[in-house]
Amino acid sequence: MSALAMDVPPPSLLAAAALLVAFVAGLVIRWRHRSKYDLHLIPGPPAYPIVGNLPQMITWARPQLHLKVLAWMKEHGKIMKLILPGLGGYNLYIGDPEYLQNNVSGHGANGLPKSKLYNDFRVLASPNDVDTLFTCVETNEYWKAIRKGMARAFSTTALKDVFPQALRKVLELTDIIKKKPPTEPIEVQGLFLRLTFDVVGLAGYNIDFKGLQNEHHPFLEALEYCADDALATCLNPLRKWVKWAFPLGKLAQDCNKRYSQIYDYYKLIMRELRAREQPAADDMSIWACLMRIKDPRTGAPLDDATLSMEVGTFIIGGSDTTSHQLTWVLFAIATHPEVEQRVVDELKASGVFQLVRDGAADRLIYSDVMGLSYLGMVVKEATRMFPVGPLGGSRRTTEDGVRVCGYRVPKGTLIHINSLGLNNVPWLWDSPEKFDPERWVKHETSVESEDKAHPGQKSPPRKLWSFSDGPRDCIGQRLAIMELHLAVAVLLANFELRLAERMGGWEGTLSRQYIGLVMCIDGGMWLHFDPRVDLEE
Secondary structure: OOOHHHHOOHHHHHHHHHHHHHHHHHHHHHHHHHOOHHHHHHOOOOOOOEEHHHHOOOOOOOHHHHHHHHHHHHHHEEEEEEOOHHHHHHHHOOOOOHHHHHHOOOOOOOOOOOOOOHHHHHHHHHOOOOOOOOOOOOOOHHHHHHHHHHHHHHHHHHHHHHHHHHHHHHHHHHOOOHHHOOOOOOHHHHHHHHHHHHHHHHHHHHOOOOOOOOOOOHHHHHHHHHHHHHHHHOOHHHHHHHHOOOOOOOOHHHHHHHHHHHHHHHHHHHHHHHHHOOOOOOOOOOOHHHHHHOOOOOEEEHHHHHHHHHHHHHHHHHHHHHHHHHHHHHHHHHHHOHHHHHHHHHHHHOOOOHHOOOOHHHHHOOOHHOOOOOHHHHHHHHHHOOOOOOEEEEEOOOOOOEEOEEEEEEEOOEEEEOOOHHHHHHOOOOOOOOOOOHHHHHOOOHHHHHOOOOOOOOOOOOOOOOOOOOHHHHOOOOHHHHHHHHHOOOOOOHHEEEEEEOOHHHHHHOOEEOOOOOOOEEOOOOEEEEEEOOOOO
16 A cells, blocks of 8 residues: 555646646647637737636726727727626627628628627516517517517608607607706706607607606606616626625615516506407507517417517617617717707708797697708717617527638637717727717718618728618617707707806716716716707897
């Protein structure tokens, strides 16, 4: 026994041998990986061993990672790589619209499925961890049925039908602003959220949520909390484990409370909707369209659980995004008085200004505001500079060794359609940092016409990526654009805008942006609404 024991190498030698074997194995794996794929050739910021670029991306503070990604895209060019273990691994950011449109976003048969990161957002619609229109990774039969069935709800005819309801809420908003002391700035980020929350309630379900009448609406506050939590959990995998490991901790308890609140509200809405008669044949509201859809998995109408989660999906998608986009549009106008004056001049020339000033705004119709071409360019330019979903969407490769912009990549590599980058990189835009509505005179192709592509044909490169692209673009974008046109037209007919001093001007405001579920302003957006005095009246 003692002789055998003497033949055993010392632990230090065994450890050294193990390290050597591991080192050699690592070199072999790395060599094989580099011979098979070209990831090491793709430019990007330096990454750390094991954790990759996570230290540069993850934060518990207000995240500004969209600004980091934009800076890196500008530095590294049309393709940029991040290594994010736990967040998809290899992440590619593409600054080539033609490549994205014809290979990634879904025109013809060339689309890629969404990344599995979308699974983290299922919890916003249902506690049952099932897919909605938004979270479906594949364009499966369920997704196709919902997307096709809901298309009528966002047609021009449907928008004309809901225009009076949206107008009613914009006029209610105007009255609220008029009652505020004119010398005091107003925080509009929260105010506009209450507006769009009400609009989607009326336009989608004929329910007045009365958000404008309640500064602390419990449903809306719960939605905001949960939306921020879902994104934070997606971007920071540690957050999910903290909630799991400490179920009695404040974070887990707050999340349980808030998510329970939104699920309870979905049930209340469902009960009210189910108590109604079947929608009329010419009713193209969101609810009516949902009621007509047959579940391809059963052949029967959607059951209550499925309806409930899609109701929640459209409430979240129709309120948070549009409200923050309106906030950024008015910020851009408030900091460019010459642009504001041109919008007012157009309002006067079209007759919209006088209708509003004469107290006859209720006579406005859809075509009155959607026909304002300069206002349209202002809205488009603001959505270019400040897309409320700046991170855009992400897709994943389905074939091993497929070439992306000429580089071989593994199966499961994430490809990001980064709207902030695509809207602001210098090789696609002249002076992208400048707010210039006139640039759209040169690009008269509207968002609507860009959305159409013939199967099997390559599409001309898209200019504006704020609403994504292809079959999985934002289904409600036309409703959002109508709300933006309407709100800006009515507000500018009544008020002159000024950015409050507390915002620190253009640069100070931009320094305070962060990512919630959408692009927000830390501390809110504060604007002055000075009653407009028209010398011609």
